[in-house]
Amino acid sequence: MRTLFACDLDNTLLVPGRERRDGDICAEVLNGKEQSFITPAAPVLMQKIMHDDDIIFLPVTTRSKEQYERIKLPVIPRYALICNGTALLRDGELSDEWEEHFDGIIKKHLPEAEQLLEKYRETQGVTSIRIVDGKFLFAAFRDSDTASEKFAEFAGETTLDIALSGRKIYWLPPGADKGTAVKRFAETHGCGRIIAAGDSTIDLPMLDIADTALVPDSGLAEKCRCGDVRVLCDGARFPDFILENIKD
Numbered sequence: 001m002r003t004l005f006a007c008d009l010d011n012t013l014l015v016p017g018r019e020r021r022d023g024d025i026c027a028e029v030l031n032g033k034e035q036s037f038i039t040p041a042a043p044v045l046m047q048k049i050m051h052d053d054d055i056i057f058l059p060v061t062t063r064s065k066e067q068y069e070r071i072k073l074p075v076i077p078r079y080a081l082i083c084n085g086t087a088l089l090r091d092g093e094l095s096d097e098w099e100e101h102f103d104g105i106i107k108k109h110l111p112e113a114e115q116l117l118e119k120y121r122e123t124q125g126v127t128s129i130r131i132v133d134g135k136f137l138f139a140a141f142r143d144s145d146t147a148s149e150k151f152a153e154f155a156g157e158t159t160l161d162i163a164l165s166g167r168k169i170y171w172l173p174p175g176a177d178k179g180t181a182v183k184r185f186a187e188t189h190g191c192g193r194i195i196a197a198g199d200s201t202i203d204l205p206m207l208d209i210a211d212t213a214l215v216p217d218s219g220l221a222e223k224c225r226c227g228d229v230r231v232l233c234d235g236a237r238f239p240d241f242i243l244e245n246i247k248d
């Protein structure tokens with residue numbers, strides 16, 4: 001049976017600069033600065049997964065196409081779900097069919113995202129706020145405490161799905177989440193089993209629908225509705241834990 005390995009990128013497969021350790025390999029450069037890393041063990045583990053015909057490795061990220069394309073992995077995945085699953089890349093090209101499917105859902109909610117953009121544009125502590133690739137609203141704050149405080153305030157002011165991830169807040173069209181997208185991909189690509197890995201609540205929809213969910217802490221595990229949740233063990237690094245669990 002073919003397995004779909006749906007893997008979030010930031011803070012899941014990719015190590016952010018602030019958590020970099022000796023020997024980590026740079027996977028992303030932004031404005032001349034090294035931004036994201038993979039662990040020293042990741043290249044060999046990823047090669048093994050890529051050479052297994054029974055596994056499809058599918059990066060699933062909220063990143064835009066431009067942000068995704070900055071990442072240089074030691075293997076080139078054939079497919080990737082970007083923009084929180086609402087766009088599918090196949091061999092680097094956007095799928096029109098995928099786009100049309102999700103555009104129908106997104107269009108209904110875009111006017112509200114545009115209104116919120118205007119409303120929150122001048123909010124104190126916001127360092128960036130924009131609509132990503134015409135699909136969802138995103139805001140970054142100066143720190144995670146400010147984001148968390150604002151999240152509590154904003155949550156009651158929208159009909160969109162709102163998610164907090166570190167110092168970022170996302171307003172997402174209901175029905176256009178990572179879980180819906182991963183499920184649709186599995187169905188259309190003959191995958192009978194889904195293993196999903198993610199580190200934040202924005203990943204929950206895909207962790208919930210997976211047969212096996214890989215998470216970094218018990219807090220996220222408690223929120224996850226998957227029947228087989230595996231939590232990172234003490235001392236291990238999350239990317240290595242994920243990649244080592246794929247073959248089990």
Ligand SMILES: [Mg+2]
Binds near residue numbers: 008200
């Ligand atoms: Mg993440």
